[in-house]
Amino acid sequence: MKYKSQKVAYWFFALSMLLLVLQLVYGFVMGFARIGFDNLHEFVPFNTARAVHTNLLVVWLLSGFMGAAYYIIPEEAQRELVNVKLAYVQLISLAVVGVVAVVGFHFNYWEGRKFLEIPRPLDFLVVINVLLFLGLILVTLFKGKRRTTTALVLSMGLLFAALLYLPGMLPFDSQVMDSFFRWWVVHLWVEGVWELIMGGILSFLLIKLTGVDREVIEKWLYVIVGLTFLSGVLGTGHHYYYIGVNKIWLIVGGIFSALEPLAFLAMALFAVNMYRKGEKKHPNKLALYWTLGAAIVSFVGAGLLGFAHTLPQTNLYTHGTLVTAMHAHLAFWGAYGMIVLAIISYSLPNMTGRKLYLTPRGRAAFWLSNIGMIGMTVAFGVAGVAQVYLERKFGMDFMLVQKEISIHFVVLIICASVFTTGIIMYIIEFYKHGRPTDEAMEVSIQ
Ligand code: HEM
Ligand code: HEM
Ligand SMILES: [Fe+2]
Structure with a gap:
């Protein structure tokens, strides 16, 4: 079954592609600057290009994740999105916040905290945007006919990703404290909750493309979620080795982060096994x-x-x-x-x-x-x-x-x-x- 409101996903994907192209442009600006062709230096010095490159990356991925959720959640929950108009409002406001942030970077309106360069006042706009997005997704899921593991893992990932943005907004005078909490965002995103988003999308796609039973696929998903949390949370310690916190992190970070590849290994084995097991020959x-x-x-x-x-x-x-x-x-x-x-x-x-x-x-x-x-x-x-x-x-x-x-x-x-x-x-x-x-x-x- 398809639902008409899933179409909104298309526009998030289109925005995502546009920002991806821009990201690459700034990648080339840096690459050329590195071999001596730094002609744009006056307008786009290396540090600005770097901030734009990485922030555009995050926004195109988020826009892609949001599109994925708008596509997947109605189908999993078996109902239309609760409010399609608001989803378009959310799309436009996401594009506006992204553009304002990136343009601002060119006028030195940014904070020197890698990946979290968006200045605090704009952060609040990000928060409002994400709240609107989560509201639409979660209410749709809650009111739907079904609550599948795939949909729950995907939504949990998105919800935690939003919550984890907040520690990055706390103001500190101490560089150590600032660094400590910056990693709650940067590390716990990519080595924690974004893995749940990835796991949820992967599970949805494997169900559709291989035809293996949902029960089998979702059992694997539990294993992946388990491994992710087991290793990823304390694995944050691999960023605490030499930043001025307690030395206990050398051991904790070393051990737990060394376990992190297991979650990714499980995902690779999962996908390949389901592909082998699958009898359905999906044309795509x-x-x-x-x-x-x-x-x-x-x-x-x-x-x-x-x-x-x-x-x-x-x-x-x-x-x-x-x-x-x-x-x-x-x-x-x-x-x-x-x-x-x-x-x-x-x-x-x-x-x-x-x-x-x-x-x-x-x-x-x-x-x-x-x-x-x-x-x-x-x-x-x-x-x-x-x-x-x-x-x-x-x-x-x-x-x-x-x-x-x-x-x-x-x-x-x-x-x-x-x-x-x-x-x-x-x-x-x-x-x-x-x-x-x-x-x-x-x-x-x-
Ligand atoms: C045209 C293609 C690309 C070029 C030429 C390029 C080039 C660069 C350069 C020169 C840097 C700065 C490295 C430094 O600090 O000296 C950088 C940073 C970065 N790029 Fe790209 N990039 C490209 C595409 C991408 C893509 C597709 C992604 C992600 C999927 C990506 C993710 C990143 C990240 C995460 C950083 C920050 C790395 C760090 O913190 O050390 N880039 N890129
Ligand atoms: C998809 C998952 C991952 C992504 C997207 C990712 C991306 C990144 C990025 C962008 C950085 C630079 C961060 C910064 O300096 O602000 C980084 C640093 C790091 N990552 Fe990952 N990472 C991932 C998974 C992992 C895993 C599983 C491990 C360990 C097994 C790992 C080990 C590290 C370490 C040790 C650093 C610190 C490097 C340094 O000290 O400069 N990462 N990662
Ligand atoms: Fe990390």
Whole structure:
């Protein structure tokens, strides 16, 4: 069964794609600045570009998650969204807050707290926006005919993500305290509640695409939620090693964060097993590619590359270097970027009625973006390891080291171009689907 109000998801996805393109533009600005072409410096210095790049990332992912929820919740709850007009109000206000924040960054209206650069007054607008979103989702779920585990895990993830934004708004004079609570947002998002969002979307997609029984799929989901909380909460300690808090965190953070890859491993095994078990041959193979891809690439980017620098003995050397950027790119891409592209690939044909499944362009989009991103990860990784040796082992001056490793950014730009070609192809496919229609929503789906 489909529900007409699910169509609102389309517009969140469209906003998401627009912001993704902008994010990449700022990525290139930084990449070129790193090899000496810093011509835009007057208007967009590196630090501004960096803040814009990462904040746009967060907003396009959130917009994607919101679209996913507007698509998934009515179908799981078996009822229309309680109020479609308000969902459009929420969409527009999200776009407005995002644009105001990003434009503000160019006029130095931002706070120097990585990932949480949005100034406090704007934070309140974010809170109102998210409350509206959660209200619509939760009331729909509550009034619906069914409350599935998939829908509950997805909604729980979204609700906790909203609550965890609040500690990041507490004002402190102490740098230590500020850092301590900043990680409640940044770490507990990506290594905690966002994993629930990912797990919920993954579970929905696997139910639809493989035809394996809901009971089996949702049992796995419980295991994933369990592993996530067991490791991720105390795993926050891997950011507390050297920030000036109690040394007990060296042990607690080391042990629990080392367990975090298990949740990602479980997700990868889950997806691959369900794919193998599945008897249903769903025609939308492209959505299946992105779904399995998300589960596997996130294990590599978050699980393996996260583990690579999570022990205190290694983090002492790698902290805040390009090794972090190596891990951050593949983890964000695999876990959250790809799952958003997966739900879009699945839902778009259903909403528009155009069955552009595994077209040559769709397939090329998948492979080029992934190959490009793996190349970027390697480029960051090689630059990062060189940086660690020159700067931290041999004590070379920071700026001299940056000059020394700038050649790796040439490689980065080449790989980023491959990646971007893939993304552009994905967006062309998105555009070719056309707009969602009521007629398409009436056609029943497998
Ligand atoms: C055109 C493609 C891209 C290019 C050229 C690019 C380039 C860069 C550069 C140069 C940095 C700054 C590294 C430094 O501090 O020196 C950066 C940071 C970052 N980028 Fe990208 N990027 C691209 C795409 C993406 C994508 C698709 C994602 C996520 C899915 C992403 C996520 C991030 C994150 C999370 C950071 C902050 C990393 C950290 O905190 O260490 N980027 N990017
Ligand atoms: C999808 C999940 C994940 C994403 C999106 C992600 C992303 C990031 C980002 C953006 C940063 C830089 C944060 C900042 O400096 O503000 C970071 C840092 C870090 N991540 Fe992850 N991560 C994920 C999972 C993991 C896992 C599972 C582990 C451990 C096994 C891990 C270990 C680390 C460590 C140790 C740092 C600190 C690096 C430093 O000291 O500079 N991450 N991660
Ligand atoms: Fe973390």
